[in-house]
Amino acid sequence: MEHITLLLAIVVVTALVFDFTNGFHDTANAMATTISTGALKPKTAVAMSAALNLVGAFLSVEVAKTISGGIINESGIRTEVIFAALVGAILWNLLTWLLGLPSSSSHALFGGLIGAAVMSAGWSSVNGGTVVTKVLLPAVAAPVVAGLAAMLATRLTYRIGAGTDEKATAKGYRAGQIASAGLVSLAHGTNDAQKTMGVITLALVTGGVLAPGSNPPLWVIVSAGMAIALGTYLGGWRIIRTMGKGLTDLRPQQGFAAQTGAATVILASSHLGFSLSTTQSCSGAVMGAGLGRKGGVVRWSTATRMFVAWGLTLPAAGLVGAGAEFLTQQGTWGVAVVAVLLIAGSGAIWLASRRKPVDHNDVMNEATDEVATGRTPVAAGGPAVAAEPAGVVTTAIAAVSPPPTATALAVPLQRSEAPDLTASPIPAPVSAVAVSDPAPVATV
Template identity: 55%
Template sequence: MSSTLFIVVVVIVAALVFDFTNGFHDSSNAMASSVATGALAPRRAVLLAAVLNVVGACLSTEVARTISHGLFDDALIQAAPEMVLAGLAGAILWNLLTWLFGLPSSSSHALFGGLIGAVMVATGSQGVHWGTVLSKVMLPALLAPCVAGATAALATWLAYRLARPTSRLSQSVFRSGQRVSASMVALAHGTSDGQKTMGVITLVLVAGGYQAPGSGPYWWVIAAAGLAIGLGTYSGGWRIMRTMGRGLVHIESPQGFAADTSSTVAILASSHLGFALSTTHICTGSILGSGIGRGTSVRWSTFTKMGAAWLVTLPCAGVVGALTSFIAVAGGVAGTVAVILLLLCGALLIIRQASHHRVDFSNVNDADEVVVGRRTDPELVRKPRTVDQVKSELAGEADHSRRVPEKETAA
């Protein structure tokens, strides 16, 4: 096996690993609100999101073309395809770190930051098409969350004034609608984030001389990227789902329906235009807007932490990408192996730290905060439960809700 083929294979594997982390990191985008309101059971929600992510990833390739042929100079990347691996290393580590803290940061910006840092170290600033970065990445990142948030706020305000959402019939209708709207967010997420890995793999295939410049992703690239993000979504990403569903605003079904619908429209429109934006930013803006539209309290301290993570995602991932690019490009095959080992060590350390206080489908709604250190607050560190225990608790809550009206009538 030649050194170029070895690097291409390694980059493809790393890209699929990133796609997996993207899936579990962003699964909360589609399903956090429906899980928080009880419209969908947690495990059923992530299974549905996983399937629809795979379907969505196969519907369009506009975003993939933006990444593979629009952001960077293909001719310069062909001289050192190792830089793509370096960029992926920065993105993967940032995704895992923000998952550890339960912060819904942007996987997209982590990827772009890692790649930009890696390309700049290896080829200089001329390797990046800054005009495309500004028009396809930065401006949509600023505008899309604001538009989605304003739309969700208006839709929520109308729902609470026109639809009598407190009635039992309206609650049932909104929950049913939320199942549909959450499914559409998952489908839209696949059309956006699923394509980013396709673009990276296509980029390295062109750089290695295994694909013609300007061509779209191969069918097997589309299938592999869709499957990877689907499997990642099914794994849950429960730590971030707790923050999105419980830590920002208290969500009711009308809010969730309004937020999901707004997010779907914004994501699908952006994907059609080839904007490589962050679905996390859009969905967070929609949830925040729904809280404002309802007039409920917003946990601004949580949003401040999320906003800080948004601001530092691209530069931090860029620094890691730059460092690993220097190692990989200067060291050749040995440098590439060193980057792989550093990536594995960093990932294992983060996963080990997360295991101290595990969050999964059984305890995702038990608290508003994600614990990282060794704290003993029982509300925050409740042990995960089995599927049977969760079912019995849900059955008990349902029986209690049926008995309450009977007691009130008797009184």
């Protein structure tokens, strides 16, 4: 009994660690657009989001019940399975955070649970119908619905304000953005904090502390809300940069439309008990808002990396969870090995992040982050402010056009662009040679 009690304590602590990573991993969902448009300063934004995440954790337990009694069958599941599932989810969260990719913490948790349960008790331990109806289908529908809603809202906003000065109305939209960002934060706390509540409740059920079908105890609700709020306050600055500047360039009108659309979808899903990915909803809304403005563009290179991460989340976390469960089946020493591997892996990822740290001071300095924006600095070692973002037309063409087929065309193009990139005039003799003597170019 002492071993079970100690193991349960380890699982509860690990679940709260996951909740913490969920908080800083998903801060971007609520505050990336608010920060990118200048509606709020970075530290103020994450503090507000943290407080509302905590409040949202007390609003509902429907999603928690979906996880604790819906994804996998409680009967026959050992407490070690929950521990192994959390290991897979935490490591995937940290890896995608390092890469600055807004992947789904929810799907990482589901993947870990499914992989560990299958390794422990076979495929019969997974409720396939629940996975399809309450996880996979919402995963596909949520970004599409949120994106369409944000795109239509953006177009409607610009149409209503067609006769007004955009700069004059921007202040009002920034104020609206603050309100909509608060709504997203509240929705995030309502949806995502419940996932940890559900996991802890499931662990307590498997350990014999609670009866199957029980609601999360009050101490579970409070601790889960505190953990996600603390993680949110620390801020996942890498992912905030990707969401705020890497996908598209947003104006206050678009930011307001994106956040309102995302919050509506998330709150509706929480009410229905769908364990929705807030990351996918908010990312879809940001892309929809980017396409909703005339002349706007989505950086599909960044979006493609994000889509790949979404597709890999369930299987990757599932494989790690299954491997961790295989080790825990070996006994106490296996549980200890998994715990050591979790700590070592987390430490290695954190050390790797220190090579190019990102904080609230440079979170929107896109010229220094090639991963988030897909862009390279103008000059190596030059100041970050020297980089000029590509124009809308140029970016759109670059995103959809194939590279030139003739090398002879590529070299003169690079020469002609050199003055713009270096911002320094070329002497007349050099220019004359480049224009009048194309022979050397053709031979390269």
